[in-house]
Amino acid sequence: MSRIGKKPVALPSGVEAKIDGQTVEVKGPKGVRSFTATDDVTLAVEDGALSVTPRGKSKRARQQWGMTRTMVANLVTGVTDGFKKELEINGVGYRAAMEGKNIKLSLGLSHDVVFQVPDGVTVTAPKNTQLIVEGIDEQQVGQVAANIRAWRKPEPYKGKGIKYVDEYIFRKEGKKK
Known part of the structure; x- marks a missing residue:
């Protein structure tokens, strides 16, 4: 289990996240950023937070789980604080x-x-x-x-x-x- 991947990414007020397939687009006060995740993870927006879960129990899925969550968290940080x-x-x-x-x-x-x-x-x-x-x-x-x-x-x-x-x-x- 990924300790980083388990945590959902909180979306502060003024930040919107759209998921289109495996692409996440985050829009905030400083601009718009996007990231395309691999097919090994599933992305979902629920209760003002974006969560990442692995598809399956393969080693690659577990590796991508924490990395994808960190990349999405960096998108949110970039469009809010920079x-x-x-x-x-x-x-x-x-x-x-x-x-x-x-x-x-x-x-x-x-x-x-x-x-x-x-x-x-x-x-x-x-x-x-x-x-x-x-x-x-x-x-x-x-x-x-x-x-x-x-x-x-x-x-x-x-x-x-x-x-x-x-x-x-x-x-x-x-x-x-």
Whole structure:
């Protein structure tokens, strides 16, 4: 029995869910998102909550049960609150600036990096050493944050680079004289 799958996904006020076959469409104040589940699970809306149950007792059905419930819960969270990743830039001369919808990153390379932000995600730079990535799709928000971080991953000696705000950088000791 899946502990995650057993819990129904509560639909807060202002959020509507429609099921068409194996496709769930969730509409909320921030937008509309949809997810297509596999044939191994059954979806149902009852009493203001969306429940997922497996079809059969196969291993694949049990695997899809918890995963489908989590994906549907992420749809509901995305259209109500949205998702957010915060990045911090550390290093002398390292900074970020917004140029319209694009981000200009100065990261100690021979040229400045211009990162194009995809549709569905908003990136803001409250300070020149901080970036906030927001959107209603958790996967897309995480991918954009990872793509920005990939330009300069934090290094273990001085901690220079782009890191998540809640990330811990294991520091190494430098050379001894």
